[in-house]
Amino acid sequence: MAKTRPGSLAPKSKPGKKDLDSFTIRGTNKVVRVGDCVLMRPPDNGKPPYVARVEKIESDSRNNVKVRVRWYYRPEESLGGRRQFHGAKELFLSDHYDVQSAQTIEGKCIVHSFKNYSKLENVGAEDYFCRFEYKAVTGAFTPDRVAVYCKCEMPYNPDDLMVQCEVCKDWYHPACVDMTIEEAKMLDHFVCFECTEDDAKRSQNGFHSSPVSDSDEKVMLFLD
Numbered sequence: 001m002a003k004t005r006p007g008s009l010a011p012k013s014k015p016g017k018k019d020l021d022s023f024t025i026r027g028t029n030k031v032v033r034v035g036d037c038v039l040m041r042p043p044d045n046g047k048p049p050y051v052a053r054v055e056k057i058e059s060d061s062r063n064n065v066k067v068r069v070r071w072y073y074r075p076e077e078s079l080g081g082r083r084q085f086h087g088a089k090e091l092f093l094s095d096h097y098d099v100q101s102a103q104t105i106e107g108k109c110i111v112h113s114f115k116n117y118s119k120l121e122n123v124g125a126e127d128y129f130c131r132f133e134y135k136a137v138t139g140a141f142t143p144d145r146v147a148v149y150c151k152c153e154m155p156y157n158p159d160d161l162m163v164q165c166e167v168c169k170d171w172y173h174p175a176c177v178d179m180t181i182e183e184a185k186m187l188d189h190f191v192c193f194e195c196t197e198d199d200a201k202r203s204q205n206g207f208h209s210s211p212v213s214d215s216d217e218k219v220m221l222f223l224d
Contacts, residue, residue, distance in 0.1 A: 016061035023057050023065050023102050030108055032057070032067075037128075039107045040069070040100065048074075049106055051091055051128060057102070065102035070094065072111065072130065079139030085146075085155040089117070089127060092134035092141070118158045129158070151176045163187060167195035 022033045032038055032054060039049035052069035059065045072091035075082035091111060109126040117129030133142040146155040149162065149171040156162070162171040163184050172192060174184040184190075 017058050020057040020059055020065065023067070023105075025105050025107065026103060028107075032102075032105060032108060037072075037109050037111045038067075038069070038105045039109050039126075041104045041106050051109060051111070052098075052100075053093070053111070055097065066099055067102050067105070068097065068099050071096045071098060071136075072128070073134055073136065078134060085157045087117075087129065087158050089123065089129055091128050091130045092132045093130050094134045094136045096136040114158070161185070163190045165190060165192040165195055167191055 022031050024031050034054055034057060036054050038052055038054060040052055042048070042050055051072040051074075053072070054067050055070055056068035057065065058068075071094050073094050073096075075086040075090060075092070078092060093111075107126070109128060112120070112127065112129045114129050114131035117123075117127065120127060131146075134140075135142075148155055150173050152173065154173075156171070160173060161181055161184055162173055163177075163179075164171050166189055170192065172190075174181055177192060
């Protein structure tokens, strides 16, 4: 199976086709419905499966089942490529639609919102997340800017541990404040160097596990 060129038109409906409510993945008892996210077989067996959202399911007079899908892109498939803040399970919901044989569907998956993904205690093989929509032809993102954190001024990567200063409320990567991951995990309280230098008083509150739920955000990084 191969993706069509972004921007190309999907084939028009032909007589004898009918819409289906669902489709059972061959060799399994997993049922795919419109709105589900699925894993689809790539042409190169050495590559990870494509990820798509099912928009429509239909069959023809010979009972061949086709699915109209909206592709998710991995960061490395985008024009800008993978960047440091992109998570290992991050996807972009593109404006690239396609029609494929339902037989190329290998399984189902879940594409979480960024916030919900960050709250998962255990990330499974079928868990992904999306925080951007992506225009496949132009490479533009929506939203086109994100909050940045830490001294390095990078957006949050949910794969990376961060600690929050109890005074200024900014978030820091342990390595950026001369701390190991193991040391950061053992912290009950944290005050950054700048706030310590200002003789700030330590708060009695512990830090959260990620900046996603916090409302304090620094400057924004524009995405090209």
